[in-house]
Amino acid sequence: MDLIHCMKKNVIHISPEATVREAANTFIQHHIGTLPVVDPDGRLVGILSIRDLVSQVLPDFVNMMQDIDFVLDFGAAETRQPESDVLMTPVKKIMSPPYSGRGDCSLLRASALIKKHNLLDLPVVDDEDRLIGIASLVDIGTRFLQSWK
Amino acid sequence: MVDGIIALIIFIFTLYLIFSEKLHRTIAGLFGAAAMLIFGKIFGFFNESDAINTIDYSTLGLLLGMMILVALLEPTGVFEFIAIKAAQVSKGKPGKLLVLLGLITTLFSMFLDNVTTVILIAPVTILICELLGFNPTPFLIAEALLSDTGGIATLIGDPPNVLIAAAAGLTFNDFLTHSLPIVVVAWITALLLLKLLFRKELSVIPTNIEGLMELNPREVLKDGKTAVKVLIVLGLAILFFFLEELLHISPAFIALTAATIALIWIRPDPRETLSRIEWSVLVFFAALFIMVGGLEKTGMLQDLAHGVAGLAQLHPLLFGILLLWLIALLSAFLDNIPITVAFIPVIQSLAAAGVNVNAYWWALAFGAGLGGNGTIIGSTANIVVASLSERTRNPITVKLWNKRGLPVMLATLINTTILFIIAYPFLSR
Numbered sequence: 001m002d003l004i005h006c007m008k009k010n011v012i013h014i015s016p017e018a019t020v021r022e023a024a025n026t027f028i029q030h031h032i033g034t035l036p037v038v039d040p041d042g043r044l045v046g047i048l049s050i051r052d053l054v055s056q057v058l059p060d061f062v063n064m065m066q067d068i069d070f071v072l073d074f075g076a077a078e079t080r081q082p083e084s085d086v087l088m089t090p091v092k093k094i095m096s097p098p099y100s101g102r103g104d105c106s107l108l109r110a111s112a113l114i115k116k117h118n119l120l121d122l123p124v125v126d127d128e129d130r131l132i133g134i135a136s137l138v139d140i141g142t143r144f145l146q147s148w149k
Numbered sequence: 150m151v152d153g154i155i156a157l158i159i160f161i162f163t164l165y166l167i168f169s170e171k172l173h174r175t176i177a178g179l180f181g182a183a184a185m186l187i188f189g190k191i192f193g194f195f196n197e198s199d200a201i202n203t204i205d206y207s208t209l210g211l212l213l214g215m216m217i218l219v220a221l222l223e224p225t226g227v228f229e230f231i232a233i234k235a236a237q238v239s240k241g242k243p244g245k246l247l248v249l250l251g252l253i254t255t256l257f258s259m260f261l262d263n264v265t266t267v268i269l270i271a272p273v274t275i276l277i278c279e280l281l282g283f284n285p286t287p288f289l290i291a292e293a294l295l296s297d298t299g300g301i302a303t304l305i306g307d308p309p310n311v312l313i314a315a316a317a318g319l320t321f322n323d324f325l326t327h328s329l330p331i332v333v334v335a336w337i338t339a340l341l342l343l344k345l346l347f348r349k350e351l352s353v354i355p356t357n358i359e360g361l362m363e364l365n366p367r368e369v370l371k372d373g374k375t376a377v378k379v380l381i382v383l384g385l386a387i388l389f390f391f392l393e394e395l396l397h398i399s400p401a402f403i404a405l406t407a408a409t410i411a412l413i414w415i416r417p418d419p420r421e422t423l424s425r426i427e428w429s430v431l432v433f434f435a436a437l438f439i440m441v442g443g444l445e446k447t448g449m450l451q452d453l454a455h456g457v458a459g460l461a462q463l464h465p466l467l468f469g470i471l472l473l474w475l476i477a478l479l480s481a482f483l484d485n486i487p488i489t490v491a492f493i494p495v496i497q498s499l500a501a502a503g504v505n506v507n508a509y510w511w512a513l514a515f516g517a518g519l520g521g522n523g524t525i526i527g528s529t530a531n532i533v534v535a536s537l538s539e540r541t542r543n544p545i546t547v548k549l550w551n552k553r554g555l556p557v558m559l560a561t562l563i564n565t566t567i568l569f570i571i572a573y574p575f576l577s578r
Contacts, residue, residue: 075360076282
């Protein structure tokens with residue numbers, strides 16, 4: 001069972017020059033968690049996750065403190081809005097590297113990549129790194145677990 | 150004469166390597182020690198047993214003992230616990246918060262290592278500020294400045310003081326009677342000036358204090374039992390530091406015994422505790438001792454000192470003030486430990502030439518300690534605070550430090566100079 005068998009085609013993607021605001025609207029519109037960033041030739045150049053956007057407003061202490069479970073109320077940090085220069089930033093400035101799998105990638109390897117790079121979805125590319133599909137952790141996981149029966 | 154010049158070249162070159170950061174300072178120090186030993190053997194002015202004898206084990210022992218106590222205290226969360234409690238006492242009022250966080254950082258820094266204190270207090274400061282909707286910058290800068298200032302007050306407060314005490318034969322109580330009063334004035338000056346310089350940021354009214362007040366400080370206190378044990382042992386050690394002269398025991402003995410008692414009482418995984426000790430600092434000190442020892446053995450420093458001794462005897466007070474300012478200016482740009490190590494033999498040589506140097510030890514302590522506040526790179530605590538802030542939305546820039554940190558350094562240096570002049574008869578006794 002290969003990655004090509006559980007991926008979704010017709011992937012919603014975004015250009016590297018698009019802004020954070022445009023990316024946010026795309027996430028909302030299509031209710032997705034991962035937006036592959038694709039250049040004009042269709043090649044995968046990066047991955048934008050909904051986490052990347054949300055972390056723009058996460059308070060700094062989330063990264064600075066080892067344990068934040070005891071902070072029940074984020075106080076004044078709750079009302080933080082992203083600054084306008086953040087909203088106008090092109091996504092290429094905040095995207096992650098283009099982690100991906102080929103169509104013939106095994107499900108075990110795909111699962112490992114997702115875990116290693118903390119992804120929600122794994123983009124699938126052809127031999128020339130052009131985006132051909134996307135498989136979520138659920139897509140891969142459920143197919144994988146089927147072999148356990 | 151030749152050996153003196155060779156030793157001086159090695160010494161200056163090693164200082165250059167350290168200050169230019171071309172090599173990590175520990176490696177540079179080891180290079181200096183090795184070079185001194187190699188040339189010492191070739192030219193017959195310095196050998197291995199000389200080298201072993203120049204290492205001041207009591208300084209290393211004191212540092213090691215205190216480092217062990219800090220290493221045991223670090224993971225308990227007690228620093229963060231106290232910081233959150235203090236913030237809650239302030240009820241989020243920015244002025245009060247600044248004073249309380251500054252005070253806590255200073256008190257810890259007087260007895261424990263400045264850098265560790267700042268590393269632990271900075272993240273929780275950022276948390277508290279974000280919950281209240283404040284810019285953390287004034288608080289972080291204040292913590293770095295006040296921790297450096299406070300560390301000058303006690304023998305164990307900062308590494309230069311430990312070195313000076315060993316070289317000059319000063320006791321814990323000497324620092325309390327000679328340094329503490331002057332440092333208290335400098336500290337208050339620093340705090341008031343910081344409140345003035347940051348008055349805009351400190352006039353923000355917190356919109357929401359519930360986030361802060363709802364924190365349960367006990368949740369950051371991961372190991373209260375260990376914290377209490379270490380603090381008890383630390384308290385006893387400080388008590389014995391007071392009694393050092395009466396009981397004829399050295400601070401190193403007190404510190405190492407305290408560390409041993411704490412280890413036996415707490416029984417942590419020794420590898421974990423020992424991994425938190427800054428061995429590179431201890432190795433660096435040992436290497437510096439050897440290197441300076443070699444230089445001293447050639448008599449070169451005595452010769453240099455004779456040249457300056459004349460000036461010192463003619464205008465002793467003026468010389469002291471010049472020394473204070475020179476060392477402070479150097480410390481603003483360079484690491485204060487090598488500066489201290491470089492000036493100690495100079496002062497010792499002046500003493501050997503018949504000059505009364507008692508007050509100059511204090512000039513060195515104040516200069517090395519206060520000077521570090523002048524620039525963003527002036528002290529390790531400053532660098533820590535600045536690099537932590539770079540990972541946040543409000544990075545501290547060089548420009549900001551020059552506008553806020555440098556005035557504080559100058560103000561504290563000025564009033565320390567005034568007090569130095571007034572107290573000169575007392576300091577030179």
